[in-house]
Amino acid sequence: MKVYDVVPGLEFDAERDLAQSPAWFLDATHSVPPWTPMFGWFWINFCRHGMQYGAEKLSLPTVHGWDWRFMNGGGYLTLLLVKSEEEKQRREVEFRKAILPLIKDYDGIWNGFVKEVLGRYKKLKELDVDTASNIELLDNFEETINTCRRMWEIHMYMMYGTYTAYILFENMCRELVGIDDTSPSFHRIVSGFDNKVFQVDRRLWEFSKIASDMGLEDVFLKNEEVDIREKLEESDSGHNFLKQFREFLNEDGWRMQRMSEINLPTWVEDPTPALSMVKQFIQKGGAFNLDEERKKISVERIETEKEILAKVPSEQRAWFEPLMRLAQKSGIFSEEHDHYLDLYTHAMMRRSALGMGRRFVKAGAIDDHEDIFFLIPDEVRRAGINPGQFDLRYIVDRRRSEWLEWQKTPNPPAILAEGFDLDQAMGVLVKSNDPIALKVVVGSMPQVRPELKADLYGTCGSPGVAEGTARVIVTEDELHLIKEGDILVAVSTSPSWTPVFSMISGVVVDRGASLSHAAIVGREYGIPVVMNVFEGTAKIQSGQRIRVDANLGAVYILDK
Amino acid sequence: MxxxxxxxxxxxxxxxxxxxxxxxxxxxxxxxxxxxxxxxxxxxxxxxxxxxxxxxxxxxxxxxxxxxxxxxxxxxxxxxxxxxxxxxxxxxxxxxxxxxxxxxxxxxxxxxxxxxxxxxxxxxxxxxxxxxxxxxxxxxxxxxxxxxxxxxxxxxxxxxxxxxxxxxxxxxxxxxxxxxxxxxMVNAKCAGVVLTVQPTTGNLNKVVVEGNWGLGESVVSGEITPDQFIVDKASGSCETTISPKNKMVCYGQVGTRVAEVPKHLQCEACLAPDELSEIVRIATDVENYFNLPQDMEWVIDQDLPFPENIYWVQARPAKYSKVEQDESVYLADLMSRIFRM
CATH class of the missing domain: 3.30.1490.20 (ATP-grasp fold, A domain)
Incomplete structure (x- = not known):
């Protein structure tokens, strides 16, 4: 029955869609575990829109962006390739003009976008969703939809632009200096920068010091994460601490525990994840100094820059240096955009949707306010102004049971046409030269080097060597299991995981490339990251001792 | 009154x-x-x-x-x-x-x-x-x-x-x-200027520091070729050009006089690395505060320890020429080529 389509118009249809493209890839970074219907609707519609918008605005010579489909809570994607040589040439001429503003005034453009979205968020937050009229509330919801759409336009325009610069820089490093993006010295050049996500991290570290100064260390150390807030409320100083902490959260806490989902509370609603990060910093003790750690990395970067620049012929330096600066900004953008764009917008979506949900519960349209995540915007609109006139529970029930089914069986990593294999499919991705496909999704293929006798082979995301206890993490809510010195093993990581990077000694991820989250953050924290090992989460078990040598791209399981 | x-x-x-x-x-x-x-x-x-x-x-x-x-x-x-x-x-x-x-x-x-x-x-x-x-x-x-x-x-x-x-x-x-x-009067070990933009190219990513031994007059008047330090704002990397500095301005009994720089100091950098980075740090802070490239004058007091020894005597918006960035067009061209591979 068509009424139950989660993303009308973009549900995966094997017959038609495989005829359009022979390979569809699961976006495992964002849609495992499967999305709620509400979130899937937003992502499929607008991430798809943003990619095509960005590719078109920049006139990318070889791709029109990506096409997306929804299947059982998973996002499936394929490339929209530019077909004729003639069209490629025409687009290339346009591209050279379209990319110029980003080269000339990158910061001005990015800062302008940040200002624009923060202005939109501010307006959305101005409405008290609990006292507003039904019409105002629905209006707020519609504006949230528009904000999400706009957010993805900015997101993908910026991402395509910066990653293109990054790839060029990488190519030029290979050509002129003889290093590529799996080389440790390459990584040193693109790390050691401040960005918004680290600033938030730093605030949390500062709060750990404030807590110690206020004599609240024990409240953090002797209580379970979930109880910390309540225990803090019991004393005057704890109450004071929470007051300051809430002010900080109102500024910077509009983010999700899971980056690409809205069914978990934001930090503003539930400060437990943020408080547990404060706790982790307290556990590290007073001697730990985040600033010092970060300074070390930036000093290393400056040294490496000198070495690299010295190898570039002097007549090439005039453009090589600005290119290096642009490439360095892609690392900063990769981190920072999550804070200003994805996480913040998703927090706004949750806020508005839950406002609707509470209204619907009051009017009897649904039973629980969180059931709103099993509806899609068209159905929210159906009951938006007159929730008392509609009973939406039959939709919620059916969607919830489907959603629970999706959780049980993992979505296939790729859906391929008959006679088409994964290698061929990967080949198409690589040949597209799509900057996002290359730098986030596919990455370089690991080289298997039998002489190393390693258990897993991957590529270097961040240089270094580490040995420690493996901790396999599937979803964000398991992050608190991580202990100081552990080596994190995951399919991939996302920005809400960033704070644990200050505790762990290394990372192994199944998938990813040099601009994936794990690589960028690993470099900033100076810990080794091995990427693209494909079977890390399958072969490694929590508690095993492992050794990672990111420089060689090798992982060893020490107690098999 | x-x-x-x-x-x-x-x-x-x-x-x-x-x-x-x-x-x-x-x-x-x-x-x-x-x-x-x-x-x-x-x-x-x-x-x-x-x-x-x-x-x-x-x-x-x-x-x-x-x-x-x-x-x-x-x-x-x-x-x-x-x-x-x-x-x-x-x-x-x-x-x-x-x-x-x-x-x-x-x-x-x-x-x-x-x-x-x-x-x-x-x-x-x-x-x-x-x-x-x-x-x-x-x-x-x-x-x-x-x-x-x-x-x-x-x-x-x-x-x-x-x-x-x-x-x-x-x-x-x-x-x-x-x-x-x-x-x-600052008992100057050395003095000079700092610009938070490269005045000749309009490059806003660079800070240019120039200095000589003694009082700042010799640098401001352009009579000698001072030491020059071009520091990259983002990375902090520095290109240093040490010029032989044979003259400097010192106090006389009354007023000032031009003196010979002692031989062993002529080809020495007049600023220590930590002094240089502190000057650059403060200059970029001031630039960020006013949101305008700055032209500032500094003096290092030889009687005081670092970092109290850095005095400022002038801060004003810098004059510089904006040049057409040809390398942008060249970079755009290079970027377009990566789609051909």
């Missing part, structure tokens, strides 16, 4: 421009920003006017102009007028009450710094830019010498160039709003 005409730097800021002149207002603004400027005080335009009235100089000048008005547009006459007016002003001593106040402020300054008969710089501080009105007296010691130099700075408002300028701009010839800055 007469109007207040002496201000400590922490009492003023950029909104005091008309009252104390640009230089003093700037020193006040830097003090507000928390930058370390040499301790001292400003003499306002009111002080100048009070002096001109009470000493009778204003009347004499007025009548001089009145008598010679017809010939004033002749260059030769302007030179003569300048000489005559400066003679009139410099021949007047400070009225008694004003002298007491100035002496009191000077004593307070000496006391603050802990040095009796402290050597100070007496600098003109015009409220509007006026060429040739930049009279400065360095290494001024003692109360009576200070009084003399203050009147000399006031007199310097009447250089021939300044008179010609006022004529050209149709300004009142007899009036000259001029403030005076009186500040501690």
């Amino acid at each position: 007469a109007k207040k005409w002496i201000y400590w730097f922490d009492e003023i800021g950029s909104d005091f421009n008309d009252l104390v002149g640009k230089k003093c207002a700037n020193l006040g603004e830097m003090t507000k920003l928390g930058m370390k400027v040499p301790p001292g005080f400003a003499i306002s335009v009111d002080g100048y006017e009070q002096f001109m009235e009470e000493s009778g100089a204003a009347k004499e000048i007025q009548s001089y102009f009145h008598e010679n008005r017809a010939m004033m547009s002749l260059v030769g006459k302007q030179v003569e007028a300048s000489r005559e007016i400066r003679r009139i002003i410099e021949s007047k001593s400070l009225p008694k009450e004003m002298a007491q106040e100035l002496r009191h402020s000077y004593e307070t300054l000496c006391h603050q710094v802990g040095i009796p008969d402290l050597a100070v710089a007496v600098r003109s501080s015009g409220a509007v830019s006026m060429p040739g009105q930049m009279e400065t007296y360095l290494n001024v010691r003692g109360k009576s010498e200070l009084e003399r130099k203050v009147t000399q700075v006031w007199a310097s408002a009447f250089t021939a160039r300044a008179i010609a300028f006022r004529l050209e701009k149709n300004m009142d010839i007899a009036k000259a709003p001029i403030g005076v800055a009186v500040l501690k």
